Amino acid sequence: MDTLAYALLGLFGVGYFVLGGADIGVGMLLPFLGRDRRLTLAAIAPFFLGNEVWLVATGGLLTALFPGLEAEVFGRIWGALVVLIAAWIVRDMGLWLRGRGDGAVWRTFWDGATVAGSWAVAASWGVAVGLLMGGGAPLFAVTSCGVFALHGAVFAALRLGTHTPLARRLAPVALVTGVPCALGAGAGHLGRTAPYAAGLALLLVLAWAALGARRYGAALASSGLAILVVPLLAAVNLPDATAAEDAGLTVTVAFVMLPLLVAAQAWVWWTFRGRVDGPSYL
Amino acid sequence: MSTLSLARLLFAITAGTHFLFVSLTLGLAALVAITQTRAVVTGDPVRLRMVRYWGQLYVINYAVGIVTGLLMEFQFGLNWPGLTDHAQDVFGAPLALETLVAFFVEATFLGLWIFGWDRLNRYAHLAVIWVVTLTAYVSAYFVLVANGFMRRPVGFLRVGDELRVHSAADLFTNSAALLPLAHVTAGAFLVAGFFMAGVSAWHLRRARIGEPVDLEFFRRSLRIGLVSAVVAVVPSAVFGGLQFSIIPDGDGKSVLSGIASELMMAAWLWMFGVAVAAMVKLPFTGWLLRGRAFLRTVMITLPVPYAAMMFGWIYREGGRQPWLIQGVLRTEDAVRPMGHGAMLATTVGVSALFAVLAVVNIVLLRRFARRGPDAAALGRPAPAESLEPVPSF
Numbered sequence: 001m002d003t004l005a006y007a008l009l010g011l012f013g014v015g016y017f018v019l020g021g022a023d024i025g026v027g028m029l030l031p032f033l034g035r036d037r038r039l040t041l042a043a044i045a046p047f048f049l050g051n052e053v054w055l056v057a058t059g060g061l062l063t064a065l066f067p068g069l070e071a072e073v074f075g076r077i078w079g080a081l082v083v084l085i086a087a088w089i090v091r092d093m094g095l096w097l098r099g100r101g102d103g104a105v106w107r108t109f110w111d112g113a114t115v116a117g118s119w120a121v122a123a124s125w126g127v128a129v130g131l132l133m134g135g136g137a138p139l140f141a142v143t144s145c146g147v148f149a150l151h152g153a154v155f156a157a158l159r160l161g162t163h164t165p166l167a168r169r170l171a172p173v174a175l176v177t178g179v180p181c182a183l184g185a186g187a188g189h190l191g192r193t194a195p196y197a198a199g200l201a202l203l204l205v206l207a208w209a210a211l212g213a214r215r216y217g218a219a220l221a222s223s224g225l226a227i228l229v230v231p232l233l234a235a236v237n238l239p240d241a242t243a244a245e246d247a248g249l250t251v252t253v254a255f256v257m258l259p260l261l262v263a264a265q266a267w268v269w270w271t272f273r274g275r276v277d278g279p280s281y282l
Numbered sequence: 283m284s285t286l287s288l289a290r291l292l293f294a295i296t297a298g299t300h301f302l303f304v305s306l307t308l309g310l311a312a313l314v315a316i317t318q319t320r321a322v323v324t325g326d327p328v329r330l331r332m333v334r335y336w337g338q339l340y341v342i343n344y345a346v347g348i349v350t351g352l353l354m355e356f357q358f359g360l361n362w363p364g365l366t367d368h369a370q371d372v373f374g375a376p377l378a379l380e381t382l383v384a385f386f387v388e389a390t391f392l393g394l395w396i397f398g399w400d401r402l403n404r405y406a407h408l409a410v411i412w413v414v415t416l417t418a419y420v421s422a423y424f425v426l427v428a429n430g431f432m433r434r435p436v437g438f439l440r441v442g443d444e445l446r447v448h449s450a451a452d453l454f455t456n457s458a459a460l461l462p463l464a465h466v467t468a469g470a471f472l473v474a475g476f477f478m479a480g481v482s483a484w485h486l487r488r489a490r491i492g493e494p495v496d497l498e499f500f501r502r503s504l505r506i507g508l509v510s511a512v513v514a515v516v517p518s519a520v521f522g523g524l525q526f527s528i529i530p531d532g533d534g535k536s537v538l539s540g541i542a543s544e545l546m547m548a549a550w551l552w553m554f555g556v557a558v559a560a561m562v563k564l565p566f567t568g569w570l571l572r573g574r575a576f577l578r579t580v581m582i583t584l585p586v587p588y589a590a591m592m593f594g595w596i597y598r599e600g601g602r603q604p605w606l607i608q609g610v611l612r613t614e615d616a617v618r619p620m621g622h623g624a625m626l627a628t629t630v631g632v633s634a635l636f637a638v639l640a641v642v643n644i645v646l647l648r649r650f651a652r653r654g655p656d657a658a659a660l661g662r663p664a665p666a667e668s669l670e671p672v673p674s675f
Contacts, residue, residue, distance in 0.1 A: 046397035049348075050390040053381070059355055060381030067370030071363035075618065078360060082628055085356055086635065089349040093639070096345035099659065100646055246371035246447045250378045257382050264390045271398050280397055281341075281660060 001251065005065040005243035008254050012061060013231045016054035021227040022220075023048040025152015027091055027118030028145070030111060033156050033163055037111060038279035041095065043159035045280040046272040048095060050265055052088070064250040069241035077128040080137070084124035091117025099282045122148035125230055132237040133193065136185025143182045144230050146174030147200070150207065151223040158216045161275050167219070171208035174226075175201060182229065192236055200229045285625050289361045289617045292629040296354045298595060299636045303347025303643070305591045308422060308467070309474025310340040311415040313510060315408075322408045328499055331655045336478065336503070338660040339647055341396055346643040348389070350636060355381070361625075362606070364616025369445045369607060372438050372453065373428055380424035388417035399661035423463050430459030432607050433529055433598070445610065461525045462598075468518035469594070472553060472587040475510030478503055479560075480584030481651045483577040490574070499655055501571060508560040508580070515557040519550055522594065529598075539600035542593040549590035556583050 023044035026033065033040040062070045074081060094114030098107050125148075126141030133140060153167035179201045186193025207222035243251075283291070314337050321329035358365055358377070365373055394402070395410045402410065431438075437452030438445045447453060482504035489495035556579055563570045570576075606613040650657065 046393050049393040052352075053386045053389045056352065056355060056389075057381045057386050059359070060378040063359060063366060064370075064374030064378030067366035067374055070359045071366050074359040075363065078618075078620070079624070081356065081360060085353050086631065088352060089635065089639075092345070092349050093642075096342075097642065097646070100342065100650070244371050244374065246375065249447070249450060250375050250382075253379055254382050257386075261382070261386055261390075264387055268390060268394050268398075271394065271401050 001247055002243045004251050004255075005061075005247050008251060009058060009061050009065060010231075010235065011258075012054050012058040013235075014228060016051070016058060017227050017231050018224045019047070019054060020051035021148050021151045021224070022155035023051055023152070024091075024118050024121055025148045025150065026156050027095070027114045027152070028122060028149050029152050029156065029166070030115050030118075032166055033160070036279070037107070038099065038282065039276060040156065040160065041098075041282045042276045042278065042280040043156055045095075045282045046268060048092075050268050052092075061250070061254065065243050065247045066241045067244055069238065072239060073132070077131045080124045080128035080131060084121060084128065087117045087120030087124060089117075091121060093117075095282055118148075119145065129230055129234045129237075130185045132234055133186045134188040134237070136181075136187065139181040140185035140233075143174075143178040143185070143200075146170075146178035147223070147227045147229060150174045150204070151220075151227045154207065154211070154216070154219045154223040157211070158220055159276050164211060164214070168208060168211040171204050171211065175204040175208075178204070182233070186233065186237075189237075193233065196229050196233055196236075200226055283626075285620055285622050286614055286617050288622075288625045288629045289620070290613065292361065292625070292632060293354075293357060294599075295629075295633050295636055296350060296357060297599075298592065299640060300347065300350040300354050301595055302588060302592065302640075303343060303350060304422070305466075305470050305473040305588065306343050306477060307340065307347055307470075308418055309470035309472070309510070310336065310343070310477065311411070311418050312471070313474050313478060313506060314340050315411045315415045317506065318408055318411055322404050328502065331499060331658075332503060334658040334661045335499075335655040338658045339477075339481075339650060341392075341660060342646050342650065343643060344392065346639050346646075350639065353632065361618050361620070362616045363618050364611065365606060368443060368611050368616070369431075369438075371447050372431060372435075372445050375447070375450075376424045376427040376431075376454070380421055380428075384417045384421035384424060388414055388421060391417070396660065419463075419467065422466060423459070426459040426463050426466070427454055427456060430456045430462065432605075433602055434458035435607050435610050445607075457528050458525070461521050461528070465518060465521035465525065465594075466591075468514040468521060469587065469591050471510045471514035472518055473591065475507045475512075475514060476553070476556075476580070476583050476587050477507070479507030479511065479580050480582075482507060483580040484651070485654065486571060487574075487577050487581070496655060497571075501567065504570070504580075505564065508557075508564060511553065512557045512561045512564070515550075515554050518590075519554075536600055536603070539597045542596040542600065546590050546593035546597060549586050549593065552586050553583065553590070556580065 026040070026044045030037065030040060090113050094110040094112070094117055098110035098114070101107065101110075122145045123141040126144030127137040129144065130137030130140030150167065150170045153163065153170050156162075157164045157167045179197050182197045182200060183190070183193060186197075203222045203226040207219050207226060210216075210219035210222055314333060317329055317336065318333045320326070321333050355377070358373075391410050391413045395407065395414060398407065398410070431453065434456060435445075436456050436458075437447065437449040437454075439448035440446075482500040485495050485500040486497070486504065489497055489500075559576060559579075563573065563576065602608055604613055605611065606616045
């Protein structure tokens with residue numbers, strides 16, 4: 001039961017970082033992705049609502065399957081989580097509201113909310129995981145901002161068909177800042193941290209090379225795997241926990257629902273699989 | 283204020299605000315889905331425009347409402363670890379099922395509905411809004427299972443310090459969850475019904491002073507809104523009243539919850555009066571549109587069901603204190619022992635943020651309600667945006 005429960009938690013957590021990481025990264029890079037903001041936002045518009053529910057589901061599963069773990073971990077990273085949720089709210093409001101007003105001031109204000117909120121979400125993930133790693137919180141925020149931004153840039157390049165140079169420049173930046181910062185944040189348990197930092201370095205090089213060869217699929221796979229350094233380092237630094245005694249019901253329902261959930265999401269991906277061809281409702 | 287009071291205030295602000303957004307979301311989703319069904323079946327252009335206009339107001343309200351819900355979900359773990367420590371198995375299951383079975387599907391399909399307007403065929407698009415609507419009610423059900431357990435704990439067994447599920451069937455068919463579900467559903471139809479009717483009445487009154495108004499559009503909308511209110515008003519009272527017999531008053535039934543209960547019933551009486559008048563007038567279209575006092579009354583009734591929802595919520599939740607789970611877990615034993623400063627800063631910050639969200643929602647709903655059907659951006663190819671100067675690198 002423990003294995004199944006961990007698998008579910010991991011699956012939904014990974015889903016959030018790989019999918020949601022892309023739209024958060026696009027939000028961070030909004031000022032660098034061209035002057036037609038509506039067009040840029042159309043790259044993530046159909047997805048971001050369906051992406052963030054992976055985290056909501058992770059939270060729900062954590063409450064039901066590992067309540068003791070939740071109580072302990074939330075206590076250790078309380079401040080970072082409060083900032084994370086506040087930033088998440090600010091960012092979503094920026095996305096939803098910018099298109100509902102007419103003035104330039106209104107749009108600039110909510111664009112600012114999207115950008116600031118997206119950076120704060122990426123940074124608070126870094127701080128939260130850094131706290132779990134044993135104190136290198138600000139350092140790991142550098143790593144997490146780097147991988148979020150790169151993933152967003154690659155996704156934007158794929159969906160918009162432009163801005164490949166931005167993504168290609170970001171990969172080395174994430175490499176030279178992110179990898180040392182990850183090692184520094186996990187200095188207390190270097191044996192545990194180093195393999196992940198090495199993996200991150202390799203993936204960032206791969207992403208850079210793939211972008212150079214204009215292999216966007218490979219680049220997105222690399223940046224999507226690179227962003228997993230955040231949840232993976234969180235996972236290996238979590239205290240041991242066993243699943244709740246009555247976890248069976250939730251686990252069963254979750255596995256029954258899983259194909260339906262993936263199918264629903266796949267329908268969205270399939271519907272909006274092409275390049276952006278015009279602005280959206282946002 | 284003590285840290286406990288602050289944590290309670292924070293949760294009350296989060297849940298109370300969220301509940302007000304949800305009231306409109308639940309009801310309006312259903313009315314939009316019904317309207318879209320009729321639009322697709324008949325191909326009637328007026329109804330198609332109604333879907334876009336009321337759908338946009340629904341989407342605006344949903345977007346602001348969803349973010350208040352995010353904070354609510356994570357607040358259990360953040361501030362109330364005692365709840366998951368002691369009642370982990372019982373309390374966590376309905377919340378997890380809510381996210382997996384309901385909310386995940388609802389949000390995924392809502393994105394498809396909003397952005398896939400011209401990409402899906404109309405039957406698929408119609409199916410999508412029905413999935414969104416049904417999962418919204420499933421979501422309400424699971425949340426009320428968790429909430430109902432707090433008020434009327436059933437189906438559990440005490441093992442040492444912990445509560446364990448004894449009978450999942452009892453837990454998930456708790457009358458303290460099912461009756462409120464029916465009550466809240468009726469309430470949501472009152473909120474959405476009077477919202478639709480109130481906005482329509484505002485437009486119809488403008489027509490009287492000679493302004494150009496799409497009479498057909500708002501006459502039909504007024505009817506849908508009033509029918510929804512007429513249908514829901516009696517069930518809301520019946521399913522509210524039935525709860526008195528099964529849900530015991532808390533030990534600390536306060537003056538506040540007593541007043542809230544009186545105010546809720548006063549609001550209901552007002553809505554009942556309007557609904558009776560509407561029922562008499564509904565068969566006569568000419569008379570329905572001519573009554574100046576009636577349209578004015580319908581207009582000012584728009585906030586009344588909101589007030590009833592809020593007072594009902596205060597009554598129900600306030601009456602439970604000092605228990606978090608009635609007779610099982612005290613509120614003071616569940617709160618996280620936080621520093622006073624951190625809790626104070628969070629409560630003040632969240633209150634300010636939520637106040638901004640509530641104001642923004644009201645301003646936007648008002649703006650887009652007033653602009654009328656031709657201004658709805660939902661489901662129409664966006665006009666090319668002129669490239670205004672924006673900060674860019």
